[in-house]
Amino acid sequence: MFQFIVRRLIQLIPVLLGVSIIVFSLMHLTPGNPAQIIAGENAPKETIEQIENRLGLNDPIPVQYFNFVKDAVMLDFGSSWRTSLPVSEELWPKFWVTFELAVYSTIFSVFLGLIAGIISAVRQYSFADVGIMLVALFGLSMPNFWFGLMLMQWFSIKLGWLPPTGWGSPEQVILPVITLGTMGAAVVARMTRSSMLDVISQDYIRTARAKGLKERVVIYRHALKNALIPVVTVIGLQFGSLLAGAVLTESVFAINGMGKLIIDRILARDFPVVQAAVLVIAVVFVFVNLIVDISYKFLNKRINMD
Amino acid sequence: MSQETILDIKDLRTSFLVEDFEVKAVDGVSFKLPKGKTIGIVGESGSGKSITAMSILQLLDKPGKIMGGEINFKGKDLTKLSEKEIQNIRGNEISMIFQEPMTSLNPVYTIGQQIRETLKVHQGLNKQNGTKKAIELLSLVGIPSPEQRVKQYPHELSGGMRQRVMIAMALACNPELLIADEPTTALDVTIQAQILELIKDLQKDLGMSVIMITHDMGVVAETCDYVAVMYGGKVVEYQDVKSIFKSPKHPYTVGLLNSIPRHDTDVDELEPIKGNVPSPKDMPVGCRFAPRCPFATELCEKELPSLDTQADGSEVRCWVYTDRWDGDPEVNVRESKRTAESE
Ligand SMILES: Nc1ncnc2c1ncn2[C@@H]1O[C@H](COP(=O)(O)OP(=O)(O)O)[C@@H](O)[C@H]1O
Ligand code: SF4
Ligand SMILES: [Mg+2]
Numbered sequence: 001m002f003q004f005i006v007r008r009l010i011q012l013i014p015v016l017l018g019v020s021i022i023v024f025s026l027m028h029l030t031p032g033n034p035a036q037i038i039a040g041e042n043a044p045k046e047t048i049e050q051i052e053n054r055l056g057l058n059d060p061i062p063v064q065y066f067n068f069v070k071d072a073v074m075l076d077f078g079s080s081w082r083t084s085l086p087v088s089e090e091l092w093p094k095f096w097v098t099f100e101l102a103v104y105s106t107i108f109s110v111f112l113g114l115i116a117g118i119i120s121a122v123r124q125y126s127f128a129d130v131g132i133m134l135v136a137l138f139g140l141s142m143p144n145f146w147f148g149l150m151l152m153q154w155f156s157i158k159l160g161w162l163p164p165t166g167w168g169s170p171e172q173v174i175l176p177v178i179t180l181g182t183m184g185a186a187v188v189a190r191m192t193r194s195s196m197l198d199v200i201s202q203d204y205i206r207t208a209r210a211k212g213l214k215e216r217v218v219i220y221r222h223a224l225k226n227a228l229i230p231v232v233t234v235i236g237l238q239f240g241s242l243l244a245g246a247v248l249t250e251s252v253f254a255i256n257g258m259g260k261l262i263i264d265r266i267l268a269r270d271f272p273v274v275q276a277a278v279l280v281i282a283v284v285f286v287f288v289n290l291i292v293d294i295s296y297k298f299l300n301k302r303i304n305m306d
Numbered sequence: 307m308s309q310e311t312i313l314d315i316k317d318l319r320t321s322f323l324v325e326d327f328e329v330k331a332v333d334g335v336s337f338k339l340p341k342g343k344t345i346g347i348v349g350e351s352g353s354g355k356s357i358t359a360m361s362i363l364q365l366l367d368k369p370g371k372i373m374g375g376e377i378n379f380k381g382k383d384l385t386k387l388s389e390k391e392i393q394n395i396r397g398n399e400i401s402m403i404f405q406e407p408m409t410s411l412n413p414v415y416t417i418g419q420q421i422r423e424t425l426k427v428h429q430g431l432n433k434q435n436g437t438k439k440a441i442e443l444l445s446l447v448g449i450p451s452p453e454q455r456v457k458q459y460p461h462e463l464s465g466g467m468r469q470r471v472m473i474a475m476a477l478a479c480n481p482e483l484l485i486a487d488e489p490t491t492a493l494d495v496t497i498q499a500q501i502l503e504l505i506k507d508l509q510k511d512l513g514m515s516v517i518m519i520t521h522d523m524g525v526v527a528e529t530c531d532y533v534a535v536m537y538g539g540k541v542v543e544y545q546d547v548k549s550i551f552k553s554p555k556h557p558y559t560v561g562l563l564n565s566i567p568r569h570d571t572d573v574d575e576l577e578p579i580k581g582n583v584p585s586p587k588d589m590p591v592g593c594r595f596a597p598r599c600p601f602a603t604e605l606c607e608k609e610l611p612s613l614d615t616q617a618d619g620s621e622v623r624c625w626v627y628t629d630r631w632d633g634d635p636e637v638n639v640r641e642s643k644r645t646a647e648s649e
Binding site: 206208215217225300 | 367368393415
């Protein structure tokens with residue numbers, strides 16, 4: 001198991017290098033001179049040259065890339081072109097907000113999706129099953145921002161139960177998490193249902209019943225563990241689209257997270273911040289997938305360790 | 307049959323209700339099994355053998371339902387039991403092993419965990435004692451180095467070994483009745499013989515009664531004391547094993563016997579029964595076997611014969627053995643087949 005994890009970590013290196021090259025190119029492929037952006041439209045030529053030298057913009061591209069990677073590894077992303085603050089100082093508070101939103105939403109979607117999927121599968125074609133699958137279809141086809149606005153309209157404006165915007169207090173967390181987590185819950189529910197149905201018809205489930213086990217034990221101990229194997233993969237992929245969806249959800253609920261930061265800074269052409277934000281999201285995504293791989297392996301002892 | 311009867315099935319009917327249509331998979335099956343003996347249930351694929359077996363333990367898949375009849379096990383009618391009561395019997399008093407050893411064990415649990423589970427639920431054994439018993443069981447069924455095997459996952463074992471594990475698991479609580487549904491069909495010929503030998507030995511040592519389901523008359527000859535031949539969801543003949551080989555009565559039984567390799571003749575070509583098992587969706591109204599029977603008459607096509615006890619104690623479902631037989635009065639079901647062959 002340890003060996004497997006080490007090997008997977010080593011395999012991450014080329015992936016992360018690729019990501020860093022793409023992120024680095026982002027700045028260098030966009031038209032416009034960074035020094036000009038920092039100094040402003042009407043800055044004198046000397047100031048611009050000074051800035052170019054300070055940022056090493058006249059160095060050969062490979063050298064610039066090397067320096068970028070070296071600094072990034074030390075979590076040093078330079079300074080914002082707009083605020084002159086260190087990028088990490090700008091980024092981390094926002095990152096934690098988005099991370100919290102993503103984690104709560106994942107927990108919400110996994111919990112709800114698993115329960116709904118199991119109920120659906122165990123009572124295939126029942127009223128509950130048909131109802132759950134209808135709701136799931138609804139959850140899948142609804143655009144995030146629209147659903148968020150609807151929730152806000154009902155629970156904040158009409159009923160006044162929950163605050164319409166912001167992030168931090170438990171009440172403020174509920175609506176954004178439902179908004180962001182519903183699609184994931186729908187995906188997990190559908191996947192769990194089909195996976196459970198597939199497993200329930202397997203011979204070893206009949207064996208489990210033939211041993212005299214209670215139906216509850218047959219479902220939760222024998223069927224669910226097998227059914228979870230494909231579901232875990234879906235949950236991992238879900239986390240990626242969750243980070244993307246977080247951007248929209250943050251806009252709807254005026255949450256001051258990474259999504260808002262990225263949009264604001266793209267408009268302001270503040271590339272160090274955008275670079276760092278994209279890089280962090282990519283790295284988180286890659287590591288979440290590593291965790292998924294490990295849990296997959298843990299669940300499925302049949303896969304060889306290599 | 308003077309011995310104590312452990313299982314007495316009367317007029318068992320099991321159907322699958324598919325889209326308002328009743329598929330009668332088992333349609334009035336009756337047979338008795340004396341304690342400590344083996345009964346073979348034979349018949350081609352689709353004749354209702356597995357569904358009969360699943361009905362006993364109520365392991366039927368979703369739309370399957372017992373529509374009527376009795377399954378008397380030690381005087382209790384199993385069809386009347388609650389879900390909880392039947393759970394106490396499964397894997398404890400009655401165990402079952404299946405045709406597909408490759409897929410019958412749960413891939414994500416070790417052999418030891420899976421055997422221990424049965425011991426825990428019926429005998430309350432803890433992990434330590436459960437493991438000890440599991441190792442004993444594995445060596446009982448002839449699995450080498452059982453101490454290592456308990457820690458292994460099913461994928462690390464061959465098909466033959468997995469079937470031995472299934473048998474070990476089935477024997478865990480000393481069942482009085484073992485149902486083996488084509489336990490060797492999926493295995494190599496040499497492994498087949500070993501598994502059959504193992505079941506036979508264990509039965510003798512442990513005094514179990516066994517239901518051996520097979521489509522192979524060779525397996526019947528080797529393992530069974532009694533035979534029930536099934537066709538189209540019904541028992542068509544019931545005899546003790548010696549008599550059925552010596553004097554088979556039903557034309558279908560004769561057909562089955564003719565389709566096994568005979569070592570005592572030069573003829574080594576098999577002679578399968580022509581035609582197919584009827585689908586339960588369009589069962590013939592008269593004798594189920596009529597469309598394939600060389601002796602079928604008008605009566606056979608119109609009316610279903612009943613399962614009648616003969617003078618020698620055998621039971622047969624065929625018009626030939628009744629007063630109402632309207633065909634050749636001199637017909638000899640067993641010999642005419644051979645004669646036809648030599649012409
Ligand atoms: N799940 C099911 N749904 C509908 N019909 C079934 C189902 N399982 C079995 N049957 C019907 O029951 C008949 C007998 O099946 P089975 O007992 O498995 O035969 P076998 O003698 O080969 O074991 C089959 O021909 C089939 O038509
Ligand atoms: S009843 Fe008629 S058709 Fe059926 S097996 Fe006997 S002879 Fe053949
Ligand atoms: Mg079968």
